[in-house]
Amino acid sequence: MFDFADMILAAGFWAATLRMATPLIFGTLGELICERSGVLNLGIEGIMTIGSMAGWMWVFQGGSLWGGVLFAALVGALFGLLHSVLTVYLGLSQHVSGLGITMLTSSLCYFVFRMMLPDVTTPPKITPFASWGIPGLAKLPVVGEALFVQSPLTWLALLVVILVSYLLYRTPLGLAVRMVGENPLAAEAQGINVHLLRTGAVVAGSALMAVGGTFLTLSAFDAFYIGMVNGRGWICIALVVFASWQPAKALLGALLFATFDALQMRVQQQATTAIPYQFYLMAPYVMSILALIIMSRRAAYPKALLIPFRRGER
């Protein structure tokens, strides 16, 4: 197990962990905001997919990188709006509407990609985000390179964790969001517009998901591939349960998860024939299920999750 220790101590390993955690942080926070307001958003996988394509296409057409991030967020918000019209205003099943959004966004994404680039065999590339180092800290030996030189989107993700925590727990808006997720009737009695607040939460959450998706094309890779989100959205949903709907724990969960993911990739490269590679690829999904089992005992679901709120109906 000597090389195992080597691997853990290598700077590159921790850099990779943070990189792999970034889309999960965005996605998990986005889903967390939606669920805190009482709306499950199973559209996440598709919204991440279309976000990854939208941001990439923006840059490929000559736009700026940050413009691409903004455009992806806008596209995500748009489908968040569709989801909230269906579930918040019309009170349709959140499960089915969310799956519908995932099917619609991913098929639309692939259709648009094929339309705009009809005969490409190898996906064209863009110049992705350059890493940003934190002045001073980046110069530290070993850890400097690994922890303090990252994609700006990774820094943004960490910032968003702090921002969402602050908003949820320290502002009246956050209190209102949590309230409509726990007890919409009481919230309405306080003069809060339940529907509007839920819509806002789903739109904002979906925008974050799309940014998580676009990290894949604007930072992690430089091209868009079909199927590139590859289940990350579903894992975010498991991570929200794991985090007991708390942003700080969501960050922890995403990091822990990414550590295992980075680990399985390296182990897979080293130990050649002992275990077939498919079993390493299964690890993230098995881990998610285990996390769900362990955390579900203590799960404090937002009480109004999945329950549509109709005025005058109890």
Next chain:
Amino acid sequence: MYLEPRSKISLPLAVCAPLAAVIAAMALCSALILWADSSIVDAYLLLFKGALGSRFAISETLTRATPLILTGLAAAVAFRAKLWNIGAEGQFYAGACAATLLGTGTLDWPPYLLIPTMMLAGALAGGLLLLVPTLLKTHLKVDEVVTTLLLNFIVLLFVNYLLFGPWKDPMAMGWPQAAPIVENGLLPLLLAKTRLHAGLLISLLAAVGTWALMRFSIWGYEIRAVGANQKAADFFGIPVNRTVIRTALISGGLAGIAGVCELCGLKGYLTLDLSPGFGYTGIVVAMLAGLNPLGVVLSAFFIAVVYNGADSMSRALGVSNYIADVITATALITVLVSMLLTRYRIRWK
């Protein structure tokens, strides 16, 4: 804006609403066809011609509908009990794996014994696969939406392992596929010179059987009661957990049979692309049918028309064939809305 329940749902409304929804979906998708520089009329004419325009086209559409009927039934039964089984894709492959295990030379039985045994094994494999997340749901309160979904990825990776590892057929020129099913295990064709196989009859039988079960049996009553209101069902002495577990076995079993039918009726050997997402499309099929088992037959046929037709339309016009997925997803959403509007009236205030 608020919703007011309609006191009476008129028959014309109930019939027209889903039709209007499908037309609305096609109208919405016309924008994409226009973008592809094609005439909408031509495109939809080509679509219907490609799906229903000849004996062969119809047979292809029915072949496509067969697995969709079964996965649609799987979703419909589960959703009726509010068991959100998103894992039909994995159960489909579990069924196909079980059939491969028995049907590639292990059993030297005549067809009338071998085929039912394979169907049974496939149903069992699919049912048992869904049993795991269901037990987690009933006993540990683990949300089944995520677990059934994640199991799909695990099962597919496992099949990937089997096909590149122990089950790889050395005669397949290096392709990742299992050994072919023996002659006695293959489903007979229904029409000469087409690919239409006896799986269609099995799926129709399953639809009628499921309908009768849900409509006339105590099991069906219990499933519907648990789905309508779990607390009330519990209060009236219906064994809620046992009912949910039973539902899981039926639902997973149907998805497993879909895998066996596709394997033994169409492909003849297990590959990784045995299902282009039949498990997921089954959810759309079930929702379009309003979770009615007989309606599932119709909506599976409709989706098969869209897929088959869009395939030939996209070849003729050069529109990407992802258009089929876009039309189905849009139809799912518009039908959901139309179903709501048959039950409620929108009031503006």
